[in-house]
Amino acid sequence: MKYWRKPLDYEDIKIPRGKVSIIEDRCKGCSFCVEYCPRDVLEMSEHFNKKGYHTPYVRKPEDCVNCNFCEVICPEFAIYVEKMGE
Amino acid sequence: MEGTEHFIMGDVACAEAAIASGCRFFAGYPITPATEIAERMAKRLPQVGGVYIQMEDELASMAAVLGASWGGLKSMTATSGPGFSLMMENIGLGIVMEVPCVVVNVQRAGPSTGLPTLCAQGDMMQARWGSHGHYEIIALSASSPQELFDVTIKAFNLSEKYRLPVLIMTDEVVGHMTEKVIIPPSNRIEIYPRRITKLPPEEYLPYLPDEDMVAPMVGIGEGYHIHSTGLTHDKKGYPVISAPVQKDMIDRLVYKIRNNVDDIVEYREIETADAEIIIVAYGISVRPAQKALELAREKGIKCGMLRLTTIWPFAEKKIMELASQVKGFVVPEINYGQISLEVERCSAGHAKTILVSHAGGAIFNPNEILEAVEKL
Amino acid sequence: MKKQIVEELNGMPGTHPLSSLLREDRMPHIWCPGCDIGTVFSSCLTAIHESKIDYNNFAMVSGIGCTGRAAGYIKLDSFHTTHGRAIPFATGLKIAKPKMKIIVFSGDGDLFTIGGNHFIHAARRNIDLTVICVNNFTYGMTGGQVASTTPFNSKTSTTPQGNFEKPFNLPYMAAAAGAVYVSRWTTLDVRRLTSSIVEAFNKKGFSFIEVISSCPTSFGRKNKLGSPLDIIQHFHKISVIKNGIHPKDANLDIDKEIVVGKFVDMEAPTFFDLLEKIYPPETEKGA
Numbered sequence: 001m002k003y004w005r006k007p008l009d010y011e012d013i014k015i016p017r018g019k020v021s022i023i024e025d026r027c028k029g030c031s032f033c034v035e036y037c038p039r040d041v042l043e044m045s046e047h048f049n050k051k052g053y054h055t056p057y058v059r060k061p062e063d064c065v066n067c068n069f070c071e072v073i074c075p076e077f078a079i080y081v082e083k084m085g086e
Numbered sequence: 087m088e089g090t091e092h093f094i095m096g097d098v099a100c101a102e103a104a105i106a107s108g109c110r111f112f113a114g115y116p117i118t119p120a121t122e123i124a125e126r127m128a129k130r131l132p133q134v135g136g137v138y139i140q141m142e143d144e145l146a147s148m149a150a151v152l153g154a155s156w157g158g159l160k161s162m163t164a165t166s167g168p169g170f171s172l173m174m175e176n177i178g179l180g181i182v183m184e185v186p187c188v189v190v191n192v193q194r195a196g197p198s199t200g201l202p203t204l205c206a207q208g209d210m211m212q213a214r215w216g217s218h219g220h221y222e223i224i225a226l227s228a229s230s231p232q233e234l235f236d237v238t239i240k241a242f243n244l245s246e247k248y249r250l251p252v253l254i255m256t257d258e259v260v261g262h263m264t265e266k267v268i269i270p271p272s273n274r275i276e277i278y279p280r281r282i283t284k285l286p287p288e289e290y291l292p293y294l295p296d297e298d299m300v301a302p303m304v305g306i307g308e309g310y311h312i313h314s315t316g317l318t319h320d321k322k323g324y325p326v327i328s329a330p331v332q333k334d335m336i337d338r339l340v341y342k343i344r345n346n347v348d349d350i351v352e353y354r355e356i357e358t359a360d361a362e363i364i365i366v367a368y369g370i371s372v373r374p375a376q377k378a379l380e381l382a383r384e385k386g387i388k389c390g391m392l393r394l395t396t397i398w399p400f401a402e403k404k405i406m407e408l409a410s411q412v413k414g415f416v417v418p419e420i421n422y423g424q425i426s427l428e429v430e431r432c433s434a435g436h437a438k439t440i441l442v443s444h445a446g447g448a449i450f451n452p453n454e455i456l457e458a459v460e461k462l
Numbered sequence: 463m464k465k466q467i468v469e470e471l472n473g474m475p476g477t478h479p480l481s482s483l484l485r486e487d488r489m490p491h492i493w494c495p496g497c498d499i500g501t502v503f504s505s506c507l508t509a510i511h512e513s514k515i516d517y518n519n520f521a522m523v524s525g526i527g528c529t530g531r532a533a534g535y536i537k538l539d540s541f542h543t544t545h546g547r548a549i550p551f552a553t554g555l556k557i558a559k560p561k562m563k564i565i566v567f568s569g570d571g572d573l574f575t576i577g578g579n580h581f582i583h584a585a586r587r588n589i590d591l592t593v594i595c596v597n598n599f600t601y602g603m604t605g606g607q608v609a610s611t612t613p614f615n616s617k618t619s620t621t622p623q624g625n626f627e628k629p630f631n632l633p634y635m636a637a638a639a640g641a642v643y644v645s646r647w648t649t650l651d652v653r654r655l656t657s658s659i660v661e662a663f664n665k666k667g668f669s670f671i672e673v674i675s676s677c678p679t680s681f682g683r684k685n686k687l688g689s690p691l692d693i694i695q696h697f698h699k700i701s702v703i704k705n706g707i708h709p710k711d712a713n714l715d716i717d718k719e720i721v722v723g724k725f726v727d728m729e730a731p732t733f734f735d736l737l738e739k740i741y742p743p744e745t746e747k748g749a
Contacts, residue, residue, distance in 0.1 A: 149547040179544050
């Protein structure tokens with residue numbers, strides 16, 4: 001993360017970690033999750049699901065901070081995030 | 087029949103019968119000549135812990151009745167021709183969702199606004215086919231305040247037993263007429279309780295029928311998480327857009343009535359044993375027909391009467407049976423031929439059927455019926 | 463800290479946190495790719511979860527139309543009624559089950575065009591319902607016809623040269639009719655929408671939430687609004703939060719400005735308060 005200057009409590013802040021799971025066959029390739037992930041963890045893949053939609057894949061799992069915006073924005077209940085400690 | 091004697095209007099008797107049957111929700115809309123039912127319910131329901139609500143139109147009334155019935159309250163609405171037409175779509179919803187409730191149609195002269203304060207019997211086929219699609223319905227009819235009382239109780243019982251809206255087809259004269267009505271003590275009134283499943287939520291399927299093709303219901307908010315829809319649905323209540331599932335559903339909706347016709351259909355026979363001519367009458371037309379019957383008997387004509395208290399499903403077996411015994415049927419009805427068509431269909435040429443028609447706005451003069459009897 | 467197991471999870475269908483509220487045996491649902499009824503529905507399920515109210519206490523009623531199919535996907539007591547009649551059905555259900563939270567989840571065509579009369583009366587009665595209207599400005603299910611909410615001059619399959627009628631202002635209408643809680647959000651305000659729905663659940667009386675959503679397949683395509691993503695980005699870009707303003711000023715112009723926020727949040731005696739006051743429940747007298 002780029003900061004204007006290092007925040008004073010930089011060391012104390014614990015950054016949460018999340019594990020993204022994708023229920024592939026529910027995805028309809030709308031790419032809302034990819035667009036709105038604040039850490040660009042996701043990316044549309046070339047892979048097709050059962051229905052022939054391109055699904056996202058977890059490009060940088062370690063960057064996920066468990067904000068679960070992808071989960072709440074997804075219209076298909078196809079993606080969710082589980083907390084993985086800090 | 088022991089009980090307390092009352093001298094009350096037909097509409098009021100209907101309301102009292104509903105309350106006696108355990109009805110605790112009435113959603114209505116004012117319409118002559120059924121308003122008195124709503125007025126009575128508005129007064130009485132709060133006294134028995136029920137709720138009367140006047141909705142914004144008959145569409146809403148019927149929808150609210152379905153909602154309240156699903157919510158566990160025995161529910162009813164009452165209307166006349168114009169409102170009955172507005173209720174048709176949601177009566178259809180009640181059929182497909184299989185919701186027990188009662189809809190009273192105090193008929194007035196139609197079509198359209200017609201003669202709001204005068205009687206007719208022109209909605210009989212609408213009662214049968216008013217909603218869209220092919221379905222079976224139960225429609226009862228009453229020719230006196232006493233009969234309206236009895237028939238209302240039966241309507242609630244049938245609606246719970248066969249899980250569908252049951253219609254009561256009466257008319258303005260019966261509705262507004264004041265006569266003696268004997269109300270039996272509440273412990274003598276047979277009430278058919280709602281058929282609630284005994285299965286736990288995980289095993290329960292909302293539309294898995296018992297052997298009489300009727301599926302047990304559940305309480306709402308008890309963890310069954312049922313889904314009920316107007317779409318064609320399978321046993322789980324899930325919408326399925328396919329012909330086989332449609333066939334399963336329609337078969338059940340139709341045969342749950344047709345297979346139980348003997349339990350549902352009710353009529354009274356008056357002097358039909360030796361009758362050569364039988365008057366088939368229902369609703370207010372029964373009264374002048376009764377007089378015509380007496381006049382005919384005085385003239386030595388072997389005349390009898392079949393009084394229909396169940397209109398739909400039609401008393402086919404009885405008509406077929408009588409058709410071989412009599413020269414003909416005389417069907418007095420305040421329309422230009424509706425139930426008479428059924429009588430004709432069921433007599434299958436074995437006996438003549440003479441319609442005594444009436445445009446509406448008045449009831450028959452007994453002589454009009456007598457003339458038809460004599461012509462046979 | 464770096465010890466992290468990166469598992470290839472894409473393939474394995476796990477349990478979605480909302481699975482206890484979702485009829486997973488009916489997934490994937492019917493709504494088109496990029497249509498955000500699913501997001502609104504998911505927000506509603508999240509709100510049910512976050513409200514901490516026992517699930518069995520909820521029931522959902524919906525009418526006909528794309529959004530109307532929502533009742534079929536919620537794993538609670540749910541009813542899919544006739545077009546426009548979800549609210550009166552819910553009124554009857556609420557009267558029979560006063561303690562339950564009844565959610566009416568339907569679309570703009572169902573609730574306001576054909577069902578408008580029932581909406582204003584339910585609001586007038588201030589009966590305790592939470593009405594969530596997914597407003598995508600058209601009749602989506604039937605292929606994108608004009609509705610009472612279709613913006614002026616918009617193309618639909620029944621206004622090929624543009625809609626010559628002016629749409630309703632839904633929050634203004636709801637407030638005028640008597641709703642005690644009125645708010646409007648776009649689908650991208652997912653978290654605000656969820657907390658607004660929770661507020662509506664806890665609100666005594668008639669609460670109404672309008673959610674501006676896209677219909678990429680019919681309305682979006684006919685009016686060249688771009689991809690589903692473009693539409694919700696555009697809606698979000700032009701949306702501005704103005705909590706507490708008078709609903710008549712809640713401007714809705716899908717080209718220039720969408721005013722969102724909570725416009726009405728007041729207390730008023732509900733249908734049941736007044737019913738019990740004037741018709742105090744008496745002991746049951748014999749018939």
